[in-house]
Amino acid sequence: MLGSRLEFTPLRLPESAQRLRAEVRAFIQAEIDAGLFNPDIPTDDWEIHRQFARKVAARGWIGMTWPKKYGGQERSYLDRYVVNEEMMAANAPNSVYFTADRQSGPTLIKYASERMKAEVLPKIIAGEACFCIGMSEPDSGSDLFAAKCRATRVDGGWKVNGSKIWTTNAHHADYMIGLFRTSPPTKENRRHGLTSLLIDMKAPGITCHLIHQMSGLRDFNQVLFDDVFVSDDHLIGEVDGAWKQATTELAYERSGPERFLETFATLRNLVGLAGSEPDGRTAEAVGRLVAEIHSLRRMSVSVAGMLEAGREPVSEAAIVKDLGTIWEQELPHRVRQAAAYFRRDSENYDHFERVLNFHSRIAPKLTIQGGTTEILRGVIARGLGLR
Numbered sequence: 001m002l003g004s005r006l007e008f009t010p011l012r013l014p015e016s017a018q019r020l021r022a023e024v025r026a027f028i029q030a031e032i033d034a035g036l037f038n039p040d041i042p043t044d045d046w047e048i049h050r051q052f053a054r055k056v057a058a059r060g061w062i063g064m065t066w067p068k069k070y071g072g073q074e075r076s077y078l079d080r081y082v083v084n085e086e087m088m089a090a091n092a093p094n095s096v097y098f099t100a101d102r103q104s105g106p107t108l109i110k111y112a113s114e115r116m117k118a119e120v121l122p123k124i125i126a127g128e129a130c131f132c133i134g135m136s137e138p139d140s141g142s143d144l145f146a147a148k149c150r151a152t153r154v155d156g157g158w159k160v161n162g163s164k165i166w167t168t169n170a171h172h173a174d175y176m177i178g179l180f181r182t183s184p185p186t187k188e189n190r191r192h193g194l195t196s197l198l199i200d201m202k203a204p205g206i207t208c209h210l211i212h213q214m215s216g217l218r219d220f221n222q223v224l225f226d227d228v229f230v231s232d233d234h235l236i237g238e239v240d241g242a243w244k245q246a247t248t249e250l251a252y253e254r255s256g257p258e259r260f261l262e263t264f265a266t267l268r269n270l271v272g273l274a275g276s277e278p279d280g281r282t283a284e285a286v287g288r289l290v291a292e293i294h295s296l297r298r299m300s301v302s303v304a305g306m307l308e309a310g311r312e313p314v315s316e317a318a319i320v321k322d323l324g325t326i327w328e329q330e331l332p333h334r335v336r337q338a339a340a341y342f343r344r345d346s347e348n349y350d351h352f353e354r355v356l357n358f359h360s361r362i363a364p365k366l367t368i369q370g371g372t373t374e375i376l377r378g379v380i381a382r383g384l385g386l387r
Contacts, residue, residue, distance in 0.1 A: 006315055006383070010298065011305040017082045024086040027059065032090070040265045040355045042091045044217045046172055053096035053127030062097050063105055063125040070109070070121040077308040081257070081301060088261040089268075095169055095219070100124040100131040102256065104177050108198075111237035111245050116198065120175065134164040134178030134199065134223065143375065144179060144243075145190045149225065151180035151197060157231040158182075158197060160205075163224045166369065170221040171208040173201045183240045191243035196236035203228050214361040255303035255317035260296045260324035262366060263359040266335040267293070269352045273342060285338035289331070296324050315383025322376040325366045332360040 032039055037048060056062055064080045066072025084102075087094050105124050108117055123129035140146035149162030160180060170176065176199040183193035199206070205228040211220040237245045267289055274282045300320050306313040336356055342349060367373045381387045 006319065007306075007313075008299050008302040008316060009305065011078075011302050013078055013082065013301065017076075017078050020079055021082045021086060024061070024083050027055075028086060028090045028092055031055075031092075037091070037093050039090045039092075040269065040351075041358050042217070043093055044095075044219060045093075046095075049093040049095045050127075052093045056094065056097065057125060057127030062101050062127055063121065066105060066109060066121065066125070070117055071125040072121075077304045078301075081304040085257040085261070085297075088256075088258050089264055091265060095172075096130045097124060097127050099133060099168070100129060100175075103133070104131040104175070107177060107196075107236065107245065111196070112198070113233060113235075115233060116236075120198070123174075129175060130169060130173045132167050132170040132173035132176045132201070132221075132223075134167060134170075134176045134180075136164060136166045138163060138165045138222065144194070145185065147179055147181050147194060149178070149180050151182050151195060151230065153182075154229070157229060157234070160197070160199070160225040160228040160230055163222055165222045166211070167208075167221045167223045168219050168369070170201065170223045171210060175199060176201055176223070177236065179242055193240050194242045195239050196242040196245055197230045198234040198236055199228070199230060200234075203230075205229075213365065215358060216361075255300055255307075255313070255320045257297065257300055259300070259321045259370070260293060260328050263328045263331045263363060264293075266332050266356050266359045269355050270335045270338055273339065273348055273352050279341075281341070282338055285334070289334065289338075292327060296320070296327060300324070315380050318371070318376045318379040318383070321370055322373055322380070325370070326373065329363045329366045332356055332363055336360075 028039075031037060031052070037043055037052070043049075053062075060073060061083050063070070063072040064075040064083065065077055066074070068074055080101075086092075101124065105121060108120060112120075120129060124131070134149075135144055135147075137147055137149055139148065149160070149164060151158040151160045158180075160178075162180075164170075164176075164178065167176070178197055178199050179194055180197055181193055182195040186192045205226040207224040207226070208221045209224070210218045211222060212218060213220060236242070267286075271286060274286060278286065299316070303313050303316050303320055306316065339352070339356075344353075371379075378387065
């Protein structure tokens with residue numbers, strides 16, 4: 001008998017969210033029309049990301065759900081969902097603020113000191129603070145219980161030694177929220193001994209080594225810590241008790257539309273190439289893909305509704321991430337199959353092929369980032385009382 005049940009309550013976005021969607025879509029289209037970014041292939045030009053962050057901040061679309069006393073607007077998670085969905089579908093250059101807006105800010109709001117909140121949160125809302133996440137390690141991957149990167153008590157704070165890996169945009173980041181080993185795990189509690197710290201990424205002793213990817217993008221890093229001092233006031237939550245904080249953070253990370261939209265440009269280009277009167281084979285393939293992405297989206301919106309209600313849907317978020325990343329990983333291959341009988345002697349097809357080739361090279365990483373499929377299924381099994 002299952003120990004608990006999963007819940008994806010159907011949820012329809014309110015009319016206010018749809019009005020916001022139109023506003024965001026118009027803003028994005030104006031940026032595209034001005035040639036500021038390409039909606040088919042994301043850019044890693046950091047200056048473009050910085051300029052875009054300032055524009056988004058000026059419209060009040062960063063930290064939308066956060067308390068007003070920190071500069072937020074206390075808007076709903078559904079409003080934030082709409083903004084995020086439109087940005088992801090258009091491959092908008094949102095890397096400066098995206099991680100901070102999605103998970104680092106909410107983690108600080110819930111667990112950090114008032115001094116830290118007052119210092120850091122307004123910078124995020126202004127589009128001026130970039131965060132990275134320090135969880136995975138070279139010898140343990142997504143198994144966070146096995147973390148070895150160590151923070152040792154010293155006078156006035158901690159000394160951090162070890163490394164983190166697959167750390168997105170660490171070479172650009174201002175801050176990292178990292179999960180560090182501060183005590184050994186106990187026989188009774190493998191979760192014991194992990195502590196969260198806010199790391200100043202410009203501190204002495206931090207080195208970032210870029211990891212090359214097949215796509216040509218360079219956003220992954222291995223981060224090395226060599227006697228990096230972190231003051232006591234940068235502690236987040238409880239010493240040795242950060243596992244609960246980490247699972248809360250991952251609920252934010254794993255459930256959004258970014259978990260099924262990263263290769264969406266291939267589907268958009270397939271529809272454009274097929275035209276308004278596709279043949280029966282193509283229409284069936286497109287219809288199947290659209291039905292599947294609609295189902296994933298409904299699940300993701302449901303999780304946003306749970307976050308809005310103050311819940312922590314860890315298992316449901318893991319399901320969205322598991323199913324969503326497998327789907328978006330397979331999408332370029334399925335799009336290529338659907339386009340197998342298209343004419344190839346046109347400029348439009350050449351562009352389609354470039355987009356498809358780029359996203360085919362992105363796809364292999366998708367089931368790894370944010371937690372591997374194997375780890376996610378363990379989380380789901382625990383949520384169901386099966387382990």
